[in-house]
Amino acid sequence: MLKIIDVHKNYAVGPTEVKVLKGISMEVGKGELLAVIGASGSGKSTLMHMIGLLEQPTSGDYFIEGEKISYDNDRVLSTIRNRKIGFVFQQYHLLPRLTALDNVGVPLVYRGMREPEIKEKSMVFLKKVEMEDRARHRPNEMSGGQQQRVAVARALVGNPSIVLADEPTGALDTRTGQEIMNLFRKLNEEEGITIIVITHDHKIAAQCKRQVEMVDGVIVQSSESRVQS
């Protein structure tokens, strides 16, 4: 489903170049629940932004569903992002002026979908994350865990090929974090949704089917989990 071949990413900081990704190659199959772990600054978020088409690699190739990504057309990139990728961020990033329902619907707005249909679909996904009774609430009227559930619904609403979650439990306490993790596992198991979870919490990583560890811009280890429940 995703294939990354020898991807490098450098940032120019003043006169020097910072090498953040140093030749990453990996493959993610359909229906995977993959954890990316690694120390702070190892390049996990950078990798995720690259996978999410928010960042262009300095070199290397990237294929989504067999299609090679070219970075010269904003319209094409935005459309792929809109249709194939769902983001979940550590800081939830809900739009403060919008209700939970409207927040979930944002990706659909950029597909030019009509409003009643957007609302209807958004409601379906709010139900899926058990937030339907908060549909009219704004982000500041919800707890962190609730906001993250809404964010998960937003990531799923467009029926993407893959959900990218960058430390989705990082801002939550252990119990609430676990609830989000349970939600991911359920979505993965019952609906076969492909999910990549970035974390530095080994307990979280252990709940994923596969783990990839990053150290200083390279993948050092990939392992299969003992199946847990």
Place this chain on the structure above:
Amino acid sequence: MILKANITEALRSLVSAKQRTILALIGIVIGIGSVIGMVSIGSIVQNEALKQFKDMGVDIATVRKDSGEKGSEMALKDILGLKGRGDVTEVAPYLTSGTEYGSGSKKMFMEQMGVTESFFDLNKIVMKRGRRITDLDAYRYFCVIGTETEQFLNSAGTPDPIGSRIALGDRIYTIVGVMGAVSEGGMRPYGINRSVITHITTGTRSFQSKEINTFMVRLAGLKAAPEVKAEFQDYFEKKSNGLRVSVNTAEELIASMKKQMQLFSLLLGAIGSIALIVGGIGVMNVMLISVTERRKEIGLRRALGAQQMDIQAQFIIESVTLCLAGGIIGIFLGIGVSLVFAKLSKWEFLVSYGSIALGFGVATAVGIFFGYYPARQAARLDPIKALRS
């Protein structure tokens, strides 16, 4: 559908930053207000000016004796003798002299005029009641009055002034008619509505200033002012030694009025444009702040699939919405100002629908023009940097 979502979003965002929105609006309101005000006042003035020519016709000229010439006078018989010569179909000499009437707090400045019967025809004066002054009234103390004079007499305790007497200076006149209201300015002598009019021969006997130095003529066809002037100059030079005259034709006056209108429009247009530029810069500033404050939102929207064009459209729509809101208030303001102007100058108020359309058009244009740069900034933000901010 994106458009609708964008408009909703624009309103949400503008409402959530009320103070800033209001501050940005002020400039636009003043700008659009002055543009609308100027166009409306312009059309009110023009309407008023042309109204007069519509009922009096444009084949009229006023001839004045040049001042400063002692000894040479325009004799009444010479003026009247012009009728039928050349193109002149009608002659109306007149004499004016101001008088204060009444006493204490009940006082009015009246225009005393001495005229011939032709004055009423030439100026298209319609009698409201009673009769006009005819040439049979020569040397007699009969008069007609204007509507404002009538109102004054009414309020001074004379409900129906016809038949009653009015004392002006050391003479007493009997009122025989009331004239209907006329619009003033242009070719018509000023003050007809607040006048007391007698026959010109009565005037030369009783008025303070007794010299006739103005007369109006109607000409058979349209002629240029210099040509008309040459004719009269020639005539009076022979009749009265060394007399010089100047001539104003209606056509000439319309031309100079049009020129004045253009100047007026240009001036107000300049003021309006400056206000709009200032307002537009205010809008641009507000939009730039809005973009900076919402970097995170922009980054997020990009992550969720918004194209650069979508972000650009969102902010341009926001700025157009802002300007249109200001535009609508400005349109009301401009119309209000022109209404006050019309009321104060007692002119007919009219709303030019073209100016309203212009107001909407200009507001939209300002919104697009000054919203473009901030919107472009927003669209070009690096999504990751924006998200991290």
